[in-house]
Amino acid sequence: MSEDKLPDILDHVLKSVRDFTEAEVALAEAEQRLVLCRQGVMEQVQRLRDGVEASHAPELITVLRHLYWQQPGIHGRALAQAAGLTLNDMLATIGPAPAGILCAECGVELLRTSRSWQPPARPGPPLCPDCVAVDNRTRSRRWHVQTLRSRIIREARVPATVREWRAATELVLAYPPLIQGIRRGSEADLQEGVWRGWENARGIRTRLINAAVVDDDVWGITVEEARLLVSIALKVVDWDTARTRDIVDPTTDEAAVALLSRLQRAVRDEAEAAQQRADAAYPEGYEPSEDEINEIWGGMSL
Ligand SMILES: [Zn+2]
Incomplete structure (x- = not known):
C-alpha cells in the first residue's frame, strides 16, 4: 500500500465512524419514541376503560383483542393493567x-x-383439545386392556410333574454364577440373566420343599419363572454330560435334554394358551368396567 493514500483512507474511517454514531443516536431516539408511544397507547386504553361502563364493554374488548394479538410490541401484562384487568382476566375476555x-x-x-x-x-x-381427549381415552383404554390381558398371562401356570421341575432346578443350582465367573450386575449377567436364573431356581426349589409335594404330583409354576428356569437349564445341560447325569440321576432316569425339551414345549404351549385366553377375555375394543380399572390401579399401589 502506498503512503500517499493513507490520509484518504483515514478520512473514510472517520466518516464511517461518524455515520455509525449518528445511527446509534437515531436508534436511541427511536427507542425513546417507541417507549413514549407505547405509553401513549396505554394512556388511551386507560381513558377508554374509564369511558366505558365495564371492562367487558365491546369497544374496549375490540381494542384489547387487536393490541394483544396483532401488536406484539405492546406488553400483555401492562395492557391488561391499563384496562383494569389481570392478564388472565384479559385473556379470558378477549378470547x-x-x-x-x-x-x-x-x-x-x-x-x-x-x-x-x-x-x-x-x-x-x-x-385439537377435543381430539386429544379422545386420543387419551383410547390410549388409556388400550393400556387397561393390555394390563388385564397381562394379568391372565402372569397368572397362568405351566403344569409338569414335581420330578421334572426338580431335575431342571437341581441342574441350574449345580452351576452357581460365581463358578461361571459371572459377576452379579455385569454385562454378561444382564444379557444372559444368569444370576436372576439362579435365584429363580432357588426360589422354586424352596417352594417345592415347603409344599411337601411328591415327585409324581403335578405342580404349576408361572410361565415367566418356568421359561427362565428351562432356558438356563438348557444352557448348562451340555457343559458336562457326566455331571449332568449325576445331578439328575437321583430324580429321574430320563435323559435331561429330553426332559428339558418337554418342559420347554409345555412352557410354550401354556404361554400360547394363556395369550389366547387373555385375547378372548379382553378382545380388541373391549371397554374395561370401572371396577376393573379400579382393581388395576389398586393392584399397582400395593
Ligand atoms: Zn380435532
Whole structure:
C-alpha cells in the first residue's frame, strides 16, 4: 500500500465512524419514541376503560383483542393493567386467536390462548383439545386392556410333574454364577440373566420343599419363572454330560435334554394358551368396567 493514500483512507474511517454514531443516536431516539408511544397507547386504553361502563364493554374488548394479538410490541401484562384487568382476566375476555395449525384428526384450526402458547407437546401430529381427549381415552383404554390381558398371562401356570421341575432346578443350582465367573450386575449377567436364573431356581426349589409335594404330583409354576428356569437349564445341560447325569440321576432316569425339551414345549404351549385366553377375555375394543380399572390401579399401589 502506498503512503500517499493513507490520509484518504483515514478520512473514510472517520466518516464511517461518524455515520455509525449518528445511527446509534437515531436508534436511541427511536427507542425513546417507541417507549413514549407505547405509553401513549396505554394512556388511551386507560381513558377508554374509564369511558366505558365495564371492562367487558365491546369497544374496549375490540381494542384489547387487536393490541394483544396483532401488536406484539405492546406488553400483555401492562395492557391488561391499563384496562383494569389481570392478564388472565384479559385473556379470558378477549378470547383465543387462530394458531394457523390444523388438527390432524378433525381439521379444526387450533387456537392460541396466549402469546406464549405452544401446540400441546405430545408425540405425533398436532390435535385439537377435543381430539386429544379422545386420543387419551383410547390410549388409556388400550393400556387397561393390555394390563388385564397381562394379568391372565402372569397368572397362568405351566403344569409338569414335581420330578421334572426338580431335575431342571437341581441342574441350574449345580452351576452357581460365581463358578461361571459371572459377576452379579455385569454385562454378561444382564444379557444372559444368569444370576436372576439362579435365584429363580432357588426360589422354586424352596417352594417345592415347603409344599411337601411328591415327585409324581403335578405342580404349576408361572410361565415367566418356568421359561427362565428351562432356558438356563438348557444352557448348562451340555457343559458336562457326566455331571449332568449325576445331578439328575437321583430324580429321574430320563435323559435331561429330553426332559428339558418337554418342559420347554409345555412352557410354550401354556404361554400360547394363556395369550389366547387373555385375547378372548379382553378382545380388541373391549371397554374395561370401572371396577376393573379400579382393581388395576389398586393392584399397582400395593
Ligand atoms: Zn380435532
